[in-house]
Amino acid sequence: MLKKYRPFLRAGAIDTMAYRFNILVWAVITVCQVACLVFLWLAVYRSSAGGMDAEIHGFTYREMIAYVVLTTIFNFVTFNNDTLWNINTDIKKGTVGNYLIKPISYRGKFAATSLGSLLTMTLMFGLPLYTAALVTLGSLGFLPDLSFPAFFAHLGLFLLAGLCASLLNDVIAYIFGVLCFYTSSGWGLNSLKETLVAFLSGTLLPLAFFPAGLREVVRWMPFAGMSQNPVLILMMKYDLAESLRCLAVSAAWIVLLELFAKFLFSRAVRKVTVQGG
């Protein structure tokens, strides 16, 4: 039954490989951004009451730098789908009609494509980048002690969390993409989605810095599972119980959001105006 989605899985993988130059540019931009953040955090710790050795909201400056580097790699490897844009293009060009008459689900097509992309990214970039980052950060003493048998358990949970994050990201992109049926253009919706995710997922800064009330709310939202939680699982800042709680929350949200997406699509599809086709 899943066999018919295999070409999309392949297409996602090949697509990602074709854009190596973009990835190089991304690397330069990202190194500059990470450097900026590192300088900012160093200044923050230098200016803190406890000085360089202070622990702010449970993070030492070393862990904070490791966090910045690892979230950046994580976001790069995990969030690489163009689901929202592809839906937007399908709507604008009217090609969405082609999918409505084919015996595959529109949602399934995107999920498969983005998993294919996740696979390529993890093998091509994730493996070398994570290894390099973990070895470098670890030998500089920037990671909390990685005791070995336990680390493998965390690594496994981290990979699962990464898969969840990718699925969450894809379903959220899909929901925003379907909303394009109502707005006919994706720019605004895309930037709204990006902002929402960057802020609530802990990419801008760890959620521990949020005021207590907001933090508690965000802890149970789907976004934390998209960036902060997987990285903290990998850094072994979470124990096994907390890691499993995060995974359970993410899994529950995937189901909920998929159901919502299905409902939304069935309503939005009535709004389809194929512009010329």
Next chain:
Amino acid sequence: MRYVHLYFTCIRRSMISRLEYKKDTIIALFSFFFSNLCSLAALYFILQSIPALSGYTLPEVGFFYGFSMLPIALDHLFSDEFWLVAYFRVKDGDMDMHFLRPVPVIFQMFAETFQPEGFGELILGVALISVCAANLTVSVTFGAVAVLCVGAVFGAVIITSLKVAMAALAFIFKRSGPLLQIIYNFSNYAKYPLAIYPAFIRLLLIFVLPFGLFISLPVDTLLYGTHDPWLLCLAIILCAAVFFALAVWVWILCERRYESTGS
């Protein structure tokens, strides 16, 4: 005079085509405010946990952030078309029509789009500056205000010049958008006081990509009187003149290399 008339005619047309997707424009505007609000909230949460950032208090850091939005907003209003030139228009070969018109291509690019989103940034920047200034105790001198105005206006000229020069490279390489993106992203560094950076980054931000020259130094001058305001004004204006002249020169040199796709 003819050019002024031409400019407004073109802009009116661009605004009409913008209104095609009303809902999206409103969402874009909202998400723009929301995104800045998030960045500010992040900065606020960080500063809550420390007494001051490299000696700068919360309102001072907010002032930096707000002021950095002004030159960026002014540039955003007038020169957004160059992003499209750098990313798509040269590559797709759809510049042909501009080369057939009896007006310089570079002028047509400025007249092609007017981005009202820039006003959002401008308003937010001014609001943030006002709120932070109300919480500051500085003796405002005439010179300091002058240097802030010069920094905002001529800073925008410098940003636009960088944009024009980078976009012009698309005539040679077909696609220079990523390069433009890299240069432009350095403006993020100027959102914070230069004091948080190591010396070589400070030098880079003053002498090479002078975002620090027209953002950080003027604000420092207002807050602490670190520099002679009139000398700084002169430096910024001179820098803007040089950058603008260089940008136009690069553009004229590069546009000769344009190849149509023949379609």
